[in-house]
Amino acid sequence: MKLIVFYLSCFLAFIAGHMLNYSAIMYSLAAFDSSLLAGTAYGLCFGTPIIFGWLAGAYIDRYSAKKVLLITQNFFVLGAVGMFVVMKYNLEWPVLWFLISSFSVGIAWGFVAPSRLASLGQYVAADQLPQATITYNLLVMVGFGIAPILLTQIVEAFDWQGVALSSIGLFMTSSILLLNAPNQHTRTSHNHLLHEWQECFSEIKRIPVIAQLLFAAIIGYLLMGPMQVILPQVAQDQLGLNNLEKGQYLGLIAVSLVLGGVVAMKIKNYFLIGPSIIVMLFLCGLGLGLIGYITTVWISCVVLVISTTMAGIVVSLIMAGLQHYTPSSIRGRVMSIYTIISQVVSAMAGVVAGAIAQGINVPTSLYVIASLFLLLSIWLGLKGRALKSFVRF
Numbered sequence: 001m002k003l004i005v006f007y008l009s010c011f012l013a014f015i016a017g018h019m020l021n022y023s024a025i026m027y028s029l030a031a032f033d034s035s036l037l038a039g040t041a042y043g044l045c046f047g048t049p050i051i052f053g054w055l056a057g058a059y060i061d062r063y064s065a066k067k068v069l070l071i072t073q074n075f076f077v078l079g080a081v082g083m084f085v086v087m088k089y090n091l092e093w094p095v096l097w098f099l100i101s102s103f104s105v106g107i108a109w110g111f112v113a114p115s116r117l118a119s120l121g122q123y124v125a126a127d128q129l130p131q132a133t134i135t136y137n138l139l140v141m142v143g144f145g146i147a148p149i150l151l152t153q154i155v156e157a158f159d160w161q162g163v164a165l166s167s168i169g170l171f172m173t174s175s176i177l178l179l180n181a182p183n184q185h186t187r188t189s190h191n192h193l194l195h196e197w198q199e200c201f202s203e204i205k206r207i208p209v210i211a212q213l214l215f216a217a218i219i220g221y222l223l224m225g226p227m228q229v230i231l232p233q234v235a236q237d238q239l240g241l242n243n244l245e246k247g248q249y250l251g252l253i254a255v256s257l258v259l260g261g262v263v264a265m266k267i268k269n270y271f272l273i274g275p276s277i278i279v280m281l282f283l284c285g286l287g288l289g290l291i292g293y294i295t296t297v298w299i300s301c302v303v304l305v306i307s308t309t310m311a312g313i314v315v316s317l318i319m320a321g322l323q324h325y326t327p328s329s330i331r332g333r334v335m336s337i338y339t340i341i342s343q344v345v346s347a348m349a350g351v352v353a354g355a356i357a358q359g360i361n362v363p364t365s366l367y368v369i370a371s372l373f374l375l376l377s378i379w380l381g382l383k384g385r386a387l388k389s390f391v392r393f
Helices: 002-032 035-046 048-062 065-073 074-089 093-122 126-177 193-206 208-221 224-238 243-268 271-293 297-325 328-359 361-381
Strands: none
Touching: 002 035, 002 074, 035 048, 035 065, 035 093, 035 328, 048 065, 048 093, 048 193, 048 271, 048 297, 048 328, 065 074, 065 093, 074 093, 074 126, 093 126, 093 328, 126 243, 126 297, 126 361, 193 208, 193 328, 208 224, 208 271, 208 297, 208 328, 208 361, 224 243, 224 271, 224 297, 224 328, 243 297, 271 297, 271 361, 297 328, 328 361
């Protein structure tokens, strides 16, 4: 029952968090008519873990994931309150306050995401942790898919202030659900932050499959940024879709990621995990390159569904593998590294793909990212001995 309550708390927070991310972009465009502000606000929401993620990992291992989660989730509430004030009242410096609010949301992501991942070990036995992690990741992807749909409905009915208030309510409910959560934690030595991370990297070096799973995550998240930034242009310019059809085309991403999470649950006991990750990463890169070449709508849809479904499978298996191999003493720090990878790598890949698309053209941007994707996948296949030996949970 406690695990179900934890999942519910996570799911509510995922929906609210992604609504705030989308608000940072969409409200900037609607109220301030500024693409620059939209990009800056989104960067503040998703880029800050590269700074705060290192602190978060050390704090989770020092003080427990539950404490860090319940304290830092309030930064989400603070950010939502700030957005509400900007949306509701005629402030003197609305852009500045909106950016400060987005920054508060980013601080929360940097701490809350690894805290939730590290908390899973409190709810299930070690042999059940991979399955619990895959279920968790499925909720992440469902929340990601539901958030923009729910946001547009709330804006239509209650305007933008309703989005901020709804997010506040969801976060407060999420925190209340965790008040009685388990908190079994053995405090590690309180050393200098740099020393604690040196200890973590020494432990990772002793278990090479962890480093190779993290490298696989870097490759996998190279796909996410270009998908968000470039595919709208592919749908419009290359496939000639109208706005409704473009929305349906892009909606395939969320549906396929969720499908990938479901498939991962079914195949985890029947496939060689490590080799499957490497092969599917290669095929994802190949699919990304093909999307830049294909001009037939139905073929592009098929390739998109196959590629993003495999991406969903890969991400789920990588997260489960990290939970399986990571010792509890460094789980917070490893999950923080994963969080940094998932947010920063995807954002950087999106920026690079967008710059190439603007400077040259859209297909070339996909070809460049896909080529990098394929090269790194091949390198991992050749060098990742520990990952290739990972065959079962």
